[in-house]
Amino acid sequence: MPENNSTGKFSRRKFVKGFGATVAGAVVLNPSIPKITKSLQKKIKISEKIKLNFNLNGKNVSTDIYPYNTLLEVLRKNMRLTGTKKTCNNGECGGCTVIINKQAIYSCHILAMDIEGKDVLTIEGIGDMHAGEVIRKAFKDMDGLQCGFCTPGQVMSAYALLLNNKKPSLDEIKTAMSGNLCRCGAYHNISASVIEASNKL
Amino acid sequence: MKFKSYVYPLSLSAASAFLANKNELNFLNAGGTDLLGLLKEDIIKADNILNLKYLKDLKYINQEPSGELNIGALTSISEIINNVFIKKNYNVLHQAASQIASPQLRNIGTVGGNLCQRPRCNYFRGDFNCLRKGGDTCFAFDGFNKYHCIMNGGPCFIVNPSDLAPALISLGAFVSVFSNGREKEIPLQDFYILPSANYLKETILEKGDIVTKIRIPAQPRDLKSNYIKIKERETWDFALVSLAASLVLDGKKITKGSLVFGGVAPAPYFSVKGNKDLIGLDLKNNKAIESFAEAFVKDANPLSMNGYKAIMMKNIIIKLFSEII
Numbered sequence: 001m002p003e004n005n006s007t008g009k010f011s012r013r014k015f016v017k018g019f020g021a022t023v024a025g026a027v028v029l030n031p032s033i034p035k036i037t038k039s040l041q042k043k044i045k046i047s048e049k050i051k052l053n054f055n056l057n058g059k060n061v062s063t064d065i066y067p068y069n070t071l072l073e074v075l076r077k078n079m080r081l082t083g084t085k086k087t088c089n090n091g092e093c094g095g096c097t098v099i100i101n102k103q104a105i106y107s108c109h110i111l112a113m114d115i116e117g118k119d120v121l122t123i124e125g126i127g128d129m130h131a132g133e134v135i136r137k138a139f140k141d142m143d144g145l146q147c148g149f150c151t152p153g154q155v156m157s158a159y160a161l162l163l164n165n166k167k168p169s170l171d172e173i174k175t176a177m178s179g180n181l182c183r184c185g186a187y188h189n190i191s192a193s194v195i196e197a198s199n200k201l
Numbered sequence: 202m203k204f205k206s207y208v209y210p211l212s213l214s215a216a217s218a219f220l221a222n223k224n225e226l227n228f229l230n231a232g233g234t235d236l237l238g239l240l241k242e243d244i245i246k247a248d249n250i251l252n253l254k255y256l257k258d259l260k261y262i263n264q265e266p267s268g269e270l271n272i273g274a275l276t277s278i279s280e281i282i283n284n285v286f287i288k289k290n291y292n293v294l295h296q297a298a299s300q301i302a303s304p305q306l307r308n309i310g311t312v313g314g315n316l317c318q319r320p321r322c323n324y325f326r327g328d329f330n331c332l333r334k335g336g337d338t339c340f341a342f343d344g345f346n347k348y349h350c351i352m353n354g355g356p357c358f359i360v361n362p363s364d365l366a367p368a369l370i371s372l373g374a375f376v377s378v379f380s381n382g383r384e385k386e387i388p389l390q391d392f393y394i395l396p397s398a399n400y401l402k403e404t405i406l407e408k409g410d411i412v413t414k415i416r417i418p419a420q421p422r423d424l425k426s427n428y429i430k431i432k433e434r435e436t437w438d439f440a441l442v443s444l445a446a447s448l449v450l451d452g453k454k455i456t457k458g459s460l461v462f463g464g465v466a467p468a469p470y471f472s473v474k475g476n477k478d479l480i481g482l483d484l485k486n487n488k489a490i491e492s493f494a495e496a497f498v499k500d501a502n503p504l505s506m507n508g509y510k511a512i513m514m515k516n517i518i519i520k521l522f523s524e525i526i
């Protein structure tokens with residue numbers, strides 16, 4: 001692989017660095033199965049507030065939640081991160097897509113309790129990172145949006161794809177982006193944006 | 202969402218004991234992709250939700266030297282799709298998993314949850330106290346029944362929504378259930394029950410039972426398998442009709458095989474006679490295939506709006522045979 005020469009060509013180190021920053025500071029031992037903290041080893045009443053600890057955009061955070069809160073509610077209300085959109089609230093549109101332990105998921109369709117100890121990455125968290133910047137620019141350059149409402153979710157799915165597959169084929173792009181609905185029908189340009197981003201990374 | 206409390210059981214037996222409590226309605230949360238839908242829409246009212254996600258012993262795909270494959274109940278759908286052995290040897294399972302819901306749901310939805318998910322009947326999911334919810338009427342029978350069953354229906358007419366179930370049954374898979382402190386294994390095809398036997402539940406699971414494992418016996422080396430799913434839109438959609446096929450061919454002749462349908466009956470649908478008639482079928486002989494497919498849909502008993510499914514069933518058999526050779 002050629003090293004970075006500031007032409008925007010693919011550079012492995014730059015790519016890894018771009019994505020790497022997200023997990024810095026995480027305390028998770030085994031990313032898929034976090035430790036159950038003492039406070040969770042009991043029956044938690046629905047009326048009872050409980051402290052949730054997780055890694056949000058590279059920082060360890062803790063916040064008080066109710067057991068019925070979805071991750072989306074916690075992101076938007078507790079953490080005041082409103083880039084993640086509440087659209088269908090039912091796992092059927094992709095507007096609320098975030099990345100947990102390197103995988104895209106719908107934040108509206110998972111209980112916040114279930115992300116204890118995990119790494120959560122939102123649209124706000126990727127803005128400052130190289131890969132996030134490249135994807136954002138690609139969406140702008142390739143006109144990958146119309147009204148823009150679905151865009152944070154689209155960008156997160158694109159990010160998750162490129163995180164795990166640096167040179168996806170068009171079919172792989174279509175599959176990876178298939179869980180994100182766009183009412184404006186900007187699909188063609190969304191695919192083009194992801195291709196552009198993968199070329200630039 | 203209505204539930205009283207959230208519980209983290211630290212072992213399978215603790216979870217099972219909790220679940221078995223006669224005075225409470227407790228539910229397992231595996232991936233939660235179906236459970237949260239049920240809770241959000243108030244279709245189920247729960248006392249406790251038990252988070253299964255931390256039981257790490259249930260998350261694995263193990264290939265045994267004997268050739269059999271064991272899959273833990275908490276394995277995600279994405280893990281099935283990405284497994285190289287499955288992709289290479291069990292195309293039917295790879296294809297079925299690849300067509301479930303959407304990438305985001307596949308990343309957290311589990312195999313166990315997929316097999317135990319509740320029906321998608323629009324009345325069941327809506328604000329209707331139908332038979333399956335303890336009422337006394339099946340609203341689909343005289344109502345909107347486009348997505349309902351054409352085989353084995355009555356008094357309730359749901360279809361089994363799982364894509365993995367037909368694929369796994371075509372491979373002769375077994376399911377292990379933790380029940381009363383021990384594990385028992387049964388053929389997956391016996392896991393599902395018809396509404397005529399009990400219209401209040403879809404599986405044999407009793408209170409306290411937990412699915413722990415799927416076992417796929419060693420398959421013939423030259424197995425040819427595929428899964429075709431017909432749906433109205435590409436993503437998020439359940440099958441109108443789907444077909445899982447696991448076959449062994451000698452040239453163009455089928456020597457062994459199994460066809461299992463999704464979307465046509467309250468449980469994954471297969472026909473013992475149909476699978477017997479498969480043997481010796483010549484895939485070059487269009488006439489023979491046509492009459493074979495015809496025989497398969499002979500038992501169909503469509504409702505007012507779903508006659509199309511019988512035609513689809515016939516055509517999907519022909520399509521699958523033409524693609525597998």
Ligand SMILES: Cc1cc2nc3c(=O)[nH]c(=O)nc-3n(C[C@H](O)[C@H](O)[C@H](O)COP(=O)(O)OP(=O)(O)OC[C@H]3O[C@@H](n4cnc5c(N)ncnc54)[C@H](O)[C@@H]3O)c2cc1C
Nearest residue numbers: 229231232233234235236302310311313314315317364412
């Ligand atoms: C928009 C949308 C589209 C979908 N599309 C499809 C599709 O195309 N094909 C398809 O097959 N499915 C589909 N699903 C259904 C389902 O969400 C997934 O199939 C998923 O695999 C279910 O797994 P889960 O772990 O999330 O289940 P959960 O929601 O955790 O569980 C489902 C049910 O099974 C019970 N349960 C879970 N694990 C066990 C266990 N080990 N033992 C006993 N009981 C258990 C739970 O208590 C619950 O009642 C879709 C769902 C949504 C929301």
Ligand code: SF4
Nearest residue numbers: 322324331339357358
């Ligand atoms: S088909 Fe079954 S679930 Fe649907 S309305 Fe009839 S009884 Fe209820």
Ligand code: FES
Nearest residue numbers: 087089093094108
């Ligand atoms: S808001 Fe979560 S998928 Fe639509």
Ligand code: FES
Nearest residue numbers: 146148182183184
């Ligand atoms: S750009 Fe408007 S919904 Fe996608």
